Amino acid sequence: MAALDIAQLNSLNLPLPPPVIAPGERGLGLGSELTRPLHGNALLEELSKMRQEKFLTDLELACKTKAFDVHKLVISSISQYFREILAKDPGMKRLELPSLSPLGLANVITFAYLGRVHMSLYTIGCTASAAATLQIPQLLKMCMDFLLAELNVQTCVYIWNIAAAYGLTSVSDAARRFVLENFVQFADTPLFTQLTLEQISAFLQDDALLLPSEVTAFQLAMRWLDFDSSRQAHAAELLSHVRFETIPASELVSQIQPVPRMMMDPHCHRLLVDAMNYHLLPFQQNSLQSRRTQVRAGQQALLSVGGRPSLTERALSREVLWRDPREGTATWRHLTQLPAKSFNQCVAVMDGFLYVAGGEDQNDARNQAKHAVSTLSRYDPRFNTWLHLASMRQRRTHFSLAASGGRLYAIGGRNVEGLLATTESYLPSSNAWQMRAPMEVPRCCHSSATLPSGDLLVTGGYINCAYSRSVACYNVDSDSWSEKAPMETPRGWHCSAALGGKVYVVGGSQLGPGGERVDVLSVEVFSPEGSGWSRAAPLLLGVSTAGLSPLADKLYLLGGWNEAEKRYKAAVQKLSINKRLYSDLFYG
Numbered sequence: 001m002a003a004l005d006i007a008q009l010n011s012l013n014l015p016l017p018p019p020v021i022a023p024g025e026r027g028l029g030l031g032s033e034l035t036r037p038l039h040g041n042a043l044l045e046e047l048s049k050m051r052q053e054k055f056l057t058d059l060e061l062a063c064k065t066k067a068f069d070v071h072k073l074v075i076s077s078i079s080q081y082f083r084e085i086l087a088k089d090p091g092m093k094r095l096e097l098p099s100l101s102p103l104g105l106a107n108v109i110t111f112a113y114l115g116r117v118h119m120s121l122y123t124i125g126c127t128a129s130a131a132a133t134l135q136i137p138q139l140l141k142m143c144m145d146f147l148l149a150e151l152n153v154q155t156c157v158y159i160w161n162i163a164a165a166y167g168l169t170s171v172s173d174a175a176r177r178f179v180l181e182n183f184v185q186f187a188d189t190p191l192f193t194q195l196t197l198e199q200i201s202a203f204l205q206d207d208a209l210l211l212p213s214e215v216t217a218f219q220l221a222m223r224w225l226d227f228d229s230s231r232q233a234h235a236a237e238l239l240s241h242v243r244f245e246t247i248p249a250s251e252l253v254s255q256i257q258p259v260p261r262m263m264m265d266p267h268c269h270r271l272l273v274d275a276m277n278y279h280l281l282p283f284q285q286n287s288l289q290s291r292r293t294q295v296r297a298g299q300q301a302l303l304s305v306g307g308r309p310s311l312t313e314r315a316l317s318r319e320v321l322w323r324d325p326r327e328g329t330a331t332w333r334h335l336t337q338l339p340a341k342s343f344n345q346c347v348a349v350m351d352g353f354l355y356v357a358g359g360e361d362q363n364d365a366r367n368q369a370k371h372a373v374s375t376l377s378r379y380d381p382r383f384n385t386w387l388h389l390a391s392m393r394q395r396r397t398h399f400s401l402a403a404s405g406g407r408l409y410a411i412g413g414r415n416v417e418g419l420l421a422t423t424e425s426y427l428p429s430s431n432a433w434q435m436r437a438p439m440e441v442p443r444c445c446h447s448s449a450t451l452p453s454g455d456l457l458v459t460g461g462y463i464n465c466a467y468s469r470s471v472a473c474y475n476v477d478s479d480s481w482s483e484k485a486p487m488e489t490p491r492g493w494h495c496s497a498a499l500g501g502k503v504y505v506v507g508g509s510q511l512g513p514g515g516e517r518v519d520v521l522s523v524e525v526f527s528p529e530g531s532g533w534s535r536a537a538p539l540l541l542g543v544s545t546a547g548l549s550p551l552a553d554k555l556y557l558l559g560g561w562n563e564a565e566k567r568y569k570a571a572v573q574k575l576s577i578n579k580r581l582y583s584d585l586f587y588g
Contacts, residue, residue, distance in 0.1 A: 048113040060094040066102040078112045080135040104130035111139050119146045128166045147171045151178050153186045180208045187220050193227040204241035210297045214247045215255050236267030244275035245293045246382050286351040286428040306342045316341035339377050339386050346401035354379040358396040372397040372415040390431045400448035402456050404476050414444040437479045445492035449503045459505050460491045467492045467510045485532040491520045495548030502527050509544045519563045553577050
């Protein structure tokens, strides 16, 4: 057998054919990458031993009473502060850190070498201070996570103070929310009576304070006052933050009035009298709105008010339902019932009250105007109660209702007398309607919205036996009407709402080429400060006689009649104003 000439073989430089490797068999000559288990941990442990032995350490960190030898490479790898200093002076041998405690600096060094650190509520302050000073975000986050995990009724104030002292804003906010949401349990701890007047006043003033009732707020305030006789001088000041007006009149009499201080202290007694007067003067309540009349921990919700449940069902609904729009496809929940069944009624929100006006009291599609009513009712969410108010001067259905400057405005519509051009306004303090300047032409099936100026923009509707593009504007100060640029599309039975300084006109119907009624999908936008009308993205589902409500930066379109399918829909369409498109269509 001839000997192999290695040099000759190498000179050929031919690629080797890929070897055939059976499953489970190692590659022949291809090589593979192997990893040492837990190499990183082992490396850190060795570096830590080297530091303790002062082997190759090249920097001394000195605080008030102690100095530590470290490796520049290790300590600068976790701290932007050290990296910048050593970049300027790589030969530095000693660095003074007088603002840090020995324990805080020791914890930083342990974290740098081992990636772990022991924390407790007793030592967290010095560790957080060192992490913040030396710009170590990973360690600072560990401190914040530890504080959040330790939150309870016993520690919440201490953690709040630590977070505030070291600028841990997210932890401070979380601790504050925890106290507000667990205030009753917190009040059972010794920490409650140690609160300062400023602290407990701040809690009682906070809208987010979560309590079973406002009577509880009063009882807790009294407990704090009674703990120390020197606090009695501050009774009226502290109790002024209790929202007595949101306590039902019966409970004011049974729970608040029997407390001696509320009758003997003239300033405290004044608070009770003001609350009783609030209940005794319902028509003045709009002008008496203040922080003390606002419900705590309130939430914004979508409401569905009355209406016609379906085409085949003749009975009208009295149901008022609500849902939290943040819950996506959450179910609608019962809130209350209307004083009477209604259909095609108008609703408006003013001064924290829900107003329901007009519409029809019977389901008679062939003669809707015959059943028009003039009623006005007010719903108070504070007490879940309804109040019958003065009726409009004219019966109205297919009209519009808008709030501006503390008044309600009922515009147009129709009744047995025909289409209406009239306008009337309601002033809560007098509980009376007053006729205002009429529109130039009668119209119904239109919509109105309140502009940022307070003026009312009336769009489209049914005029002279046809759907209209016309737009009229009512000036509430001069009691006069003027014409605005018309819409691009004629429409009636549509909705409009103001949001972000603009008015959005949504949905409705118009006549098609053959004279048939068709859905309008386009959404038009009116800019008072701009050049008139523009377009937003169209609806995903065409509907008329729907409900439209702004909430945060979105518009929600509820239900309505779909002409294409000839039936009422349960859809909820959401328009995201920032995106200018209908991003969601869901049912429920």
